Amino acid sequence: MTIVAPTPLRPMPALPGAYEQLELRHARLSRFDHLGAMLDWDRLVNLPVGAGASRAAALAELESLIHGLRSDPALGDLMDRAEQELLDPAQQANLREMRRQWCLGQALPADLIEARAHATVACELAWRQRRSADGGRGDWTGYLPLWQEVVRLARIEAAYLSDALGLRPYDALMQRFEPGMTTAELERLFSNLRGWLPGLLRAARQRQAGWPIDPDEPADVDREAQLRLHRDVMAWLGFDFERGRLDESAHPCTAGVPDDVRLTTRLSPGRVIDNLLATIHETGHALYEQHLPVRWRSQPVGRARSMAIHESQSLLFEMQLTRHPAVIAELSKRLTTHLGAHPAWGPEALQRRLLRLSAGLIRTEADEISYPAHVMLRYEIERDLIEGRIEPRDVPALWDEKVVAYLDADPRTQPGSGPMQDVHWSEGLFGYFPCYAVGAVAAAQWMAAMRCQLPLDDALAAGDLSPLRGWLDRSIWSQASQIGTVELIQQASGAELDARHYKMHLERRYL
């Protein structure tokens, strides 16, 4: 018998400088973030109903650990010392992002992080079980107590962040998703949109008045065939299946990490086209993640810039691209290949279906013109909720009121259209919704910039997405968090964010 002598597996490293130490600490942190991201995906896709409590305990433990590493006071000293070191611009940007993360982390006590994990896991599970009750209106009464706890903790979080950042509570929460965004700036954007969107919507609806009604979609499309269709479209858009997958969940999302992007979608019966749109939306997010720079994968500067920029990618694919005539023709072909010919996805019917201004009450299925209204109503409710002007129990009545005001529709006519339609509030993601509106506006600006710089429509007509992907990669994806949102928009499009491009796009497409 030969006993193999134990030998050391690697040499001792030399003592690194402060910046280098920070990179090493953040690389470690990113590995724990990786674990958390995969477990979040698993929770949304796979978690059995009886496993909520033990999963919440495990996630809370991980989040506490991550929070401890991220807000470690020793990082403050290291960052001060690193600022004295000779750093290249990318390293300086990384240091700036490290400090931003650290400030957000330092503001929150560990027991809040733990309590938040328990509350959001329980609330999301309740949401998943109860949202389809009562003919699609959801079991609000059973859900409310769990959501009240999520809101209670979000208010505490907002108060801590408000104190640390010197911002009003709701603005402070928004910093988690869109650094630099404020309510004041949002109000400017929304009041601009309110000035012309309703008129444009009315005019566009009039033009569609004579359109024939859409053919019913088939009710019994094979699930596996639908998944093949989605995977085929994703691959065509550029999704790399060697570093990601597609699964089903209650709310479509893009989870995971850049090397393993976990895209989820819905496969609701009788809604083939809506399901496909959800996948295309998420593919926009996924491409951004998959194209983040490999060199900076484990560092704060290597992350996606912000959630508004992220939503500008998803909405560019879902709204701008999917409604483009050349892309509609391509989708019509692929629908037919995978699911057989059907009147609902003949080229003309599909074009009408995708451009139709539908007065639907579900945000993820909204048309391009009504979309911002869905966002505004959520924004107003969550802002007032976080700042204590309304209570969780007030939300359903307020929701219905705002649906009438903003969408000019009866909130009781469409199942699944109430405040339980989105997962965000159950997860405590208050301050996220505005990113969708900013993203929609930015997406139009990207398309306008591309059209100035590239023969975009010729390429699309030839079914070639590579010029589009190349531009996005150069201008946005590969930039990661090297620069701020404002500079990124300026650099990519040559101007600051301007809703004019969105307006021009809608007028051109719908009037």
Place this chain on the structure above:
Amino acid sequence: MTIVAPTPLRPMPALPGAYEQLELRHARLSRFDHLGAMLDWDRLVNLPVGAGASRAAALAELESLIHGLRSDPALGDLMDRAEQELLDPAQQANLREMRRQWCLGQALPADLIEARAHATVACELAWRQRRSADGGRGDWTGYLPLWQEVVRLARIEAAYLSDALGLRPYDALMQRFEPGMTTAELERLFSNLRGWLPGLLRAARQRQAGWPIDPDEPADVDREAQLRLHRDVMAWLGFDFERGRLDESAHPCTAGVPDDVRLTTRLSPGRVIDNLLATIHETGHALYEQHLPVRWRSQPVGRARSMAIHESQSLLFEMQLTRHPAVIAELSKRLTTHLGAHPAWGPEALQRRLLRLSAGLIRTEADEISYPAHVMLRYEIERDLIEGRIEPRDVPALWDEKVVAYLDADPRTQPGSGPMQDVHWSEGLFGYFPCYAVGAVAAAQWMAAMRCQLPLDDALAAGDLSPLRGWLDRSIWSQASQIGTVELIQQASGAELDARHYKMHLERRYL
């Protein structure tokens, strides 16, 4: 605007005693174990091929953290102090299990844990991609370099454990799965089996000489229908779907945690019955996990006793129960309900199919009488491999040689029957295989004990599994790790482990 004042979320706890501190530390550890278990499941079921490196880095980070907590020198002092405290028998048992875990952990350096995680993740991915190459013989050449690294690290691990435990290297590795098991004891068991199994196999084969050949199974059974069948059979056996799920993976396994048992199976085309047997095997494991005592869920004493006891559960369900005439009749009914009538699962055909001594070369599909031979050949190879008498490159030739000697069959006749058929070696689980043989022997002993104590066959004839589950719960599942394997066997069956029950069972069923 109301700012909610930050308030502390929970009071300071009182300073706990040494034992209590140990329980708290192990509860924390169990939450990290929970994360690791779920990510292992995800890796086996979902991991895209390009995500191996970043997942390995993340898992290595987690395993290092867990290893640090588990082998923390401070635990030694706490355990010494706890031994002076007034503890009840369950707490004493918990302390004993804590010490066992700590000794295994302390023996290994952190960099080995990290290197092992990297090597096994890469090797399992290569295994999954390459095992079906070359018409099912596997791409051994492409796989070998990755496996050599796994073997190299396993030998180092064995050397460290050997040193710490004063056991020979292979015996030391076995302690991870079956505390107290030694090569000497295994040799006694195997030499007993070698004494009568070949003769019994010959005689039983002679009795089956005139049996008609099995009807071919249908080639194109719907995947979803098969999953419904599996879930139905699992539920009938007692699986709780509120605390677990069924998915597909390259190698069937039971992963996850007791509150969220992740069972995986194969859905190979044209192998409906083999696929179902794999699920039934795993359900035996799953029931053990789901019935571990809730009170001790986060503590070492609350874990399943050992992997031999675990395999006694899976093999009791797969071998003992599934070949019982009453259960065959029930399975025939359920197959027909879910997949439609077919000659392959008519009651008589199914009975012959399940009892047929098949000379198959795949362990997970082996018949009851040849099963130990599959285990012995693996055991001999891995023992010699760990102790340096053979090298990884020697394995395929040795494998073929032993298949001829032990299974009296030509190893080249059956695709997928080579050394790449099991996942264990890719995962570095050397020392695990013997648990299957001990488990098969123990399963027969459980059945014999039940038959003494209960009207088992009457209950089974009535389709009632509750007396069987009740006995297993009382005698094995609820015991967790309160007592050692030897005592557990004695307490449950009134005698020490004895291959006589296995022999009598096989004679009764096959002669």
